[in-house]
Amino acid sequence: MKMIDFNRITTPTLILDKQKTQRNIQRMAQKASDQGIRFRPHFKTHQSAVVGEWFRQAGTRMITVSSVQMAQYFASQGWLDITLAFTLNWRQIGEINRLAKEIRLGVLIESEETVAFLERYLDANLDVWLKIDSGAKRTGLAWDQPREAASLAHQVLSNPKLHLIGLLTHAGHTYRATSPQAVCEIYRESVSRMNHLQQALHRFGLPFLEVSAGDTPGCSLCDDLGCVDEIRPGNFVFYDATQFKLGTCSFEDVALIMAVPVVAKHPQRNEVVVYGGAIHLSKDFFIEDGVPKYGYICFLDNEKGWSNPIPGAYVSALSQEHGVIRFGEEGFDRVRIGELIGIIPAHSCLAVSQMGGYLCLDGEPINTFASG
Amino acid sequence: MKMIDFNRITTPTLILDKQKTQRNIQRMAQKASDQGIRFRPHFKTHQSAVVGEWFRQAGTRMITVSSVQMAQYFASQGWLDITLAFTLNWRQIGEINRLAKEIRLGVLIESEETVAFLERYLDANLDVWLKIDSGAKRTGLAWDQPREAASLAHQVLSNPKLHLIGLLTHAGHTYRATSPQAVCEIYRESVSRMNHLQQALHRFGLPFLEVSAGDTPGCSLCDDLGCVDEIRPGNFVFYDATQFKLGTCSFEDVALIMAVPVVAKHPQRNEVVVYGGAIHLSKDFFIEDGVPKYGYICFLDNEKGWSNPIPGAYVSALSQEHGVIRFGEEGFDRVRIGELIGIIPAHSCLAVSQMGGYLCLDGEPINTFASG
Numbered sequence A, B: 001m002k003m004i005d006f007n008r009i010t011t012p013t014l015i016l017d018k019q020k021t022q023r024n025i026q027r028m029a030q031k032a033s034d035q036g037i038r039f040r041p042h043f044k045t046h047q048s049a050v051v052g053e054w055f056r057q058a059g060t061r062m063i064t065v066s067s068v069q070m071a072q073y074f075a076s077q078g079w080l081d082i083t084l085a086f087t088l089n090w091r092q093i094g095e096i097n098r099l100a101k102e103i104r105l106g107v108l109i110e111s112e113e114t115v116a117f118l119e120r121y122l123d124a125n126l127d128v129w130l131k132i133d134s135g136a137k138r139t140g141l142a143w144d145q146p147r148e149a150a151s152l153a154h155q156v157l158s159n160p161k162l163h164l165i166g167l168l169t170h171a172g173h174t175y176r177a178t179s180p181q182a183v184c185e186i187y188r189e190s191v192s193r194m195n196h197l198q199q200a201l202h203r204f205g206l207p208f209l210e211v212s213a214g215d216t217p218g219c220s221l222c223d224d225l226g227c228v229d230e231i232r233p234g235n236f237v238f239y240d241a242t243q244f245k246l247g248t249c250s251f252e253d254v255a256l257i258m259a260v261p262v263v264a265k266h267p268q269r270n271e272v273v274v275y276g277g278a279i280h281l282s283k284d285f286f287i288e289d290g291v292p293k294y295g296y297i298c299f300l301d302n303e304k305g306w307s308n309p310i311p312g313a314y315v316s317a318l319s320q321e322h323g324v325i326r327f328g329e330e331g332f333d334r335v336r337i338g339e340l341i342g343i344i345p346a347h348s349c350l351a352v353s354q355m356g357g358y359l360c361l362d363g364e365p366i367n368t369f370a371s372g
Helices: A018-034 A049-057 A068-076 A090-102 A112-121 A146-157 A172-176 A180-203 A216-221 A241-246 A348-355 B018-034 B049-057 B068-076 B090-102 B112-121 B146-157 B172-176 B180-203 B216-221 B241-246 B348-355
Strands: A013-016 A063-065 A081-087 A104-109 A126-133 A162-168 A210-213 A256-266 A271-275 A286-288 A291-293 A295-298 A314-318 A322-326 A340-345 A357-360 A365-367 B013-016 B063-065 B081-087 B104-109 B126-133 B162-169 B210-213 B256-266 B271-275 B286-288 B291-293 B295-298 B314-318 B322-326 B340-345 B357-360 B365-367
Touching: A013 A348, A018 A049, A018 A216, A049 A068, A049 A365, A063 A068, A068 A081, A068 A090, A081 A126, A081 B256, A090 A104, A090 A112, A090 B256, A104 A112, A112 A146, A126 A146, A146 A162, A146 A180, A162 A180, A172 A180, A172 A216, A180 A210, A180 A216, A216 A241, A241 A286, A241 A295, A241 A340, A256 A348, A256 B081, A256 B090, A271 A340, A291 A314, A322 A340, A340 A348, A348 A357, B013 B348, B018 B049, B018 B216, B049 B068, B049 B365, B063 B068, B068 B081, B068 B090, B081 B126, B090 B104, B090 B112, B104 B112, B112 B146, B126 B146, B146 B162, B146 B180, B162 B180, B172 B180, B172 B216, B180 B210, B180 B216, B216 B241, B241 B286, B241 B295, B241 B340, B256 B348, B271 B340, B291 B314, B322 B340, B340 B348, B348 B357
Parallel strands: A013 A357, A063 A081, A081 A104, A104 A126, A126 A162, A162 A210, B013 B357, B063 B081, B081 B104, B104 B126, B126 B162, B162 B210
Antiparallel strands: A013 A256, A256 A271, A256 A340, A271 A322, A286 A291, A295 A314, A295 A340, A314 A322, A357 A365, B013 B256, B256 B271, B256 B340, B271 B322, B286 B291, B295 B314, B295 B340, B314 B322, B357 B365
């Protein structure tokens, strides 16, 4: 295989391992398929037509996105069944109407005001999912208020342009778990709450609605995905330091790192300063040993791409363009000013969104929708 | 004045008050001028040729940037004296050589390795500032190790292409202060440390070096800017919620907000969900009353742009595209799904970097260097 020339990298650059990415895709697609569950991966993590093709090669035909612009981009790449997993934004009704005439478009609804708005302004057909809060407390109808959900469902059914498909949830609180066991408990609780609501709505005279669920921690760690009709994980395509720390993946599954130039060394405090800051990695972090960590650290490797994480090393601070890396007992002496070092980002979705593209280990550049 | 048409805004949009911005520029330029101090504002906050012109109209001729790319952009806009306030990145020496032949370019150096590297690869003239750590502990030579700084200064002087100008510091730890008085104490301490080093180096046989200092909190709050040759504040051009909370500015000085569509309301917890997340605002936050706040909240106003902050309301959580706004006793009932609401970002520099442009209150769109 032709190998990337690290010498040509001058600024912070995301490096992608295509083999690991394809293995992650294949494994999750297979898991869903084995359990008879539809796989509708969230494309907000990679945001890229090329990575989308890798999914297509693995049999994926339906996807999830998080914005109208992302839906437009993937529709233009031949994706014809897209769920826009974001509570409907009235102000983009023009784009939504146009898109819904071209592809099968699913939207999320959680208020009667929005159904009334669509009654007036929608001039295409939409698949509708009721957005349900199964415990994450970000947004959606409460899972334990079936009367409220039933009333909204009946209102949706009264509009022939709205095709009520089911109940959708994002159990984002799995990210707050501190062990793989806790992740699975949250996942199972979330699915069980969705099934509870599903049955309650049936008793309220509604058809038996589908359930869409599934975040990366839950879908990676739980052997049994439970009674759901589809899963929508996204981050698993690359994983990241947060997932690795949570136990969601092995380090061998992490498919993306940021290569950054070293600009200064501070031996008196075992710290290295790199060109690579908040505008490259985002300011997302996880807490470990009581301190915020914006990423783990690895060395670049001309053979296999990058090394295992350096024990004890992490990104301890980020400003607009600067990153500060703190080392433990290992690794500091190997670092040289002017060379590159690798950061395993705390959050790969946001790092991709910041950077607008990546470089594969074979040297191929890949753009995301933001960069065309 | 023609007023922006808020009805045409469909997605998260930065709104800029040109009058407030110009007043902020004028005030800081005047303050420097009154004290006989050069004004070299940091353009990483606004990143825009148009806002740069407003500085030029106020007499500014020299600027600070944080990346080679930003230096190239502003050089192409006719800025001929630029300090690249980032410890020199060897891997961009090609661009640095080219740029230094076109304009007067200043760089930051803090290691002997870098001077040795430049001895070999530099083929243009550079202004050199020694980067000094006056207490922020991010990067730079320690202010209280004059022997080390003197040795590096002598090494710089031995290269005829390197013109040693002075000592530069960024007292970024003013942001960790909790009162205006504490900000001024940190600013004064930082300047006094720089003066101490300046004198020590003179005793080591070096010429009397200049001092460059000045962050937004210090330059805004301290009446006497002290014995410095130039100041480089950046954020003051727009200010933000962090500065307002720190007491650096009045709310009337905050020149930038993010207009975001409301997509859901949760009356049981006084929360509103908006289309506007980490990819728009960045995940920067400040802590108040023990909780992280990603921004304050205001209402849009067709007369004056936006209202004062709504007491008790703030952005309590951000994910990739979602923002959660928590209200206190006021304001929640006025919010309507489908309408816009305003967020005063925690950090305007990063919000600008995320968005790549803004819309002025008179309807004029302004691009930043990232968006062309």
